[in-house]
Amino acid sequence: xxxxxxxxxxxxxxxxxxxxxxxxxxxxxxxxxxxxxxxxxxxxxxxxxxxxxxxxxxxxxxxxxxxxxxxxxxxxxxxxxxxxxxxxxxxxxxxxxxxxxxxxxxxxxxxxxxxxxxxxxxxxxxxxxxxxxxxxxxxxxxxxxxxxxxxxxxxxxxxxxxxxxxxxxxxxxxxxxxxxxxxxxxxxxxxxxxxxxxxxxxxxxxxxxxxxxxxxxxxxxxxxxxxxxxxxxxxxxxxxxxxxxxxxxxxxxxxxxxxxxxxxxxxxxxxxxxxxxxxxxxxxxxxxxxxxxxxxxxxxxxxxxxxxxxxxxxxxxxxxxxxxxxxxxxxxxxxxxxxxxxxxxxxxxxxxxxxxxxxxxxxxxxxxxxxxxxxxxxxxxxxxxxxxxxxxxxxxxxxxxxxxxxxxxxxxxxxxxxxxxxxxxxxxxxxxxxxxxxxxxxxxxxxxxxxxxxxxxxxxxxxxxxxxxxxxxxxxxxxxxxxxxxxxxxxxxxxxxxxxxxxxxxxxxxxxxxxxxxxxxxxxxxxxxx
Numbered sequence: 001x002x003x004x005x006x007x008x009x010x011x012x013x014x015x016x017x018x019x020x021x022x023x024x025x026x027x028x029x030x031x032x033x034x035x036x037x038x039x040x041x042x043x044x045x046x047x048x049x050x051x052x053x054x055x056x057x058x059x060x061x062x063x064x065x066x067x068x069x070x071x072x073x074x075x076x077x078x079x080x081x082x083x084x085x086x087x088x089x090x091x092x093x094x095x096x097x098x099x100x101x102x103x104x105x106x107x108x109x110x111x112x113x114x115x116x117x118x119x120x121x122x123x124x125x126x127x128x129x130x131x132x133x134x135x136x137x138x139x140x141x142x143x144x145x146x147x148x149x150x151x152x153x154x155x156x157x158x159x160x161x162x163x164x165x166x167x168x169x170x171x172x173x174x175x176x177x178x179x180x181x182x183x184x185x186x187x188x189x190x191x192x193x194x195x196x197x198x199x200x201x202x203x204x205x206x207x208x209x210x211x212x213x214x215x216x217x218x219x220x221x222x223x224x225x226x227x228x229x230x231x232x233x234x235x236x237x238x239x240x241x242x243x244x245x246x247x248x249x250x251x252x253x254x255x256x257x258x259x260x261x262x263x264x265x266x267x268x269x270x271x272x273x274x275x276x277x278x279x280x281x282x283x284x285x286x287x288x289x290x291x292x293x294x295x296x297x298x299x300x301x302x303x304x305x306x307x308x309x310x311x312x313x314x315x316x317x318x319x320x321x322x323x324x325x326x327x328x329x330x331x332x333x334x335x336x337x338x339x340x341x342x343x344x345x346x347x348x349x350x351x352x353x354x355x356x357x358x359x360x361x362x363x364x365x366x367x368x369x370x371x372x373x374x375x376x377x378x379x380x381x382x383x384x385x386x387x388x389x390x391x392x393x394x395x396x397x398x399x400x401x402x403x404x405x406x407x408x409x410x411x412x413x414x415x416x417x418x419x420x421x422x423x424x425x426x427x428x429x430x431x432x433x434x435x436x437x438x439x440x441x442x443x444x445x446x447x448x449x450x451x452x453x454x455x456x457x458x459x460x461x462x463x464x465x466x467x468x469x470x471x472x473x474x475x476x477x478x479x480x481x482x483x484x485x486x487x488x489x490x491x492x493x494x495x496x497x498x499x500x501x502x503x504x505x506x507x508x509x510x511x512x513x514x515x516x517x518x519x520x521x522x523x524x525x526x527x528x529x530x
Contacts, residue, residue, distance in 0.1 A: 105120040
């Protein structure tokens with residue numbers, strides 16, 4: 001060993017032993033523990049610095065970095081963790097390397113990069129010593145389980161959750177047991193395994209009741225989501241009601257002042273038909289969003305407000321609110337991608353930073369749900385293609401596709417099922433776009449509306465769009481939507497014989513043809529000639 005690690009192995013003074021114990025105690029604290037670690041972590045770092053224990057200084061500063069992350073300063077947290085990791089690698093400090101990987105896992109989860117977060121989570125576990133404190137062992141393995149579950153590897157996640165739950169039970173750590181049960185139930189909802197999610201969320205409720213620990217709003221939200229996934233709306237509302245206490249909402253550990261919980265509860269009440277209660281709940285959610293600057297939850301609240309208007313029969317208000325939702329969602333996605341690129345640049349001053357920045361700039365042009373291009377990409381690419389068409393060097397057909405009666409899917413099954421339908425349709429569209437000429441692309445314009453830009457003549461494009469319409473209708477949807485069919489109406493406009501085509505003009509014609517397809521009975525293609 002070298003540097004700080006060598007001093008850790010050498011005979012220690014009572015002060016050094018006390019400093020090491022203080023840092024180890026802080027590392028064992030659960031994130032659900034009410035103890036504030038900010039002051040103790042700063043004091044531990046100062047004491048270790050006076051003793052010349054650089055390894056302990058860095059361990060304490062990692063705790064401070066994780067506090068920064070939890071308060072929203074992800075860029076600075078990542079930068080500090082990276083610096084500490086470099087020092088740990090140079091000085092062969094295995095424990096410090098494990099802890100830096102642990103913090104970087106959470107940073108990258110915040111940034112939405114699950115694949116890289118998973119890499120760090122694996123290293124954080126692999127580098128742990130066999131005799132590490134049980135609490136630290138549980139935390140590292142639990143974070144790996146979270147990454148596995150969110151990445152779609154449900155089998156591996158369940159094995160890890162089983163392991164950490166047993167360890168937490170062995171040491172009698174109720175806070176960690178609650179953490180594991182909550183995260184496991186949440187990952188099961190993400191996987192669509194709502195029966196399993198309900199089982200784990202029920203275990204969460206039972207443990208909290210036995211221990212006399214009130215569930216926090218994030219945990220109540222998990223319980224509610226599991227019940228909503230099973231269509232048990234009355235039970236979902238009853239389970240979530242304790243979270244309406246002001247002290248519970250204001251104590252949210254997720255930094256959202258309970259707004260996300262209120263959004264779920266508002267949906268439950270709306271789907272139960274309690275529209276006045278749903279509106280009051282949503283109003284409080286929006287108030288908290290605006291007070292605390294919770295932009296992403298505020299955007300999702302617009303979608304729920306549109307659903308509420310529709311449930312009350314005010315379809316014009318629903319349409320206008322949904323338009324605002326779509327516009328703000330696109331703006332939010334672009335802003336988030338740009339922010340992630342800036343954050344990664346602040347974290348890394350290396351080639352890796354430049355690679356990740358390019359990656360996130362590319363992601364800023366993608367719809368996160370379907371992986372298709374978004375409106376920003378359309379605005380970048382369509383003018384150039386139309387200019388080539390006007391010059392006579394190529395032929396372009398622009399088509400708008402809208403799913404028929406899509407709201408019925410969301411209302412009957414859930415938005416999760418609706419999202420799965422949208423992703424499947426996106427795959428069918430990508431296949432159609434890939435078969436067209438070079439330069440063709442597919443984009444999601446918002447909601448259930450898609451854009452196909454086909455670089456081929458009118459006849460070939462019309463034939464391809466008809467094939468696409470039939471493919472969408474013939475897809476085996478029953479496993480997702482039951483008795484509800486999934487069909488598409490398509491309106492298309494071409495550039496043949498035109499020299500003054502602009503994006504607004506061609507999109508306007510395509511939209512008019514889409515309207516005609518809807519009026520003519522849906523599930524059909526309307527073009528310039530048909």
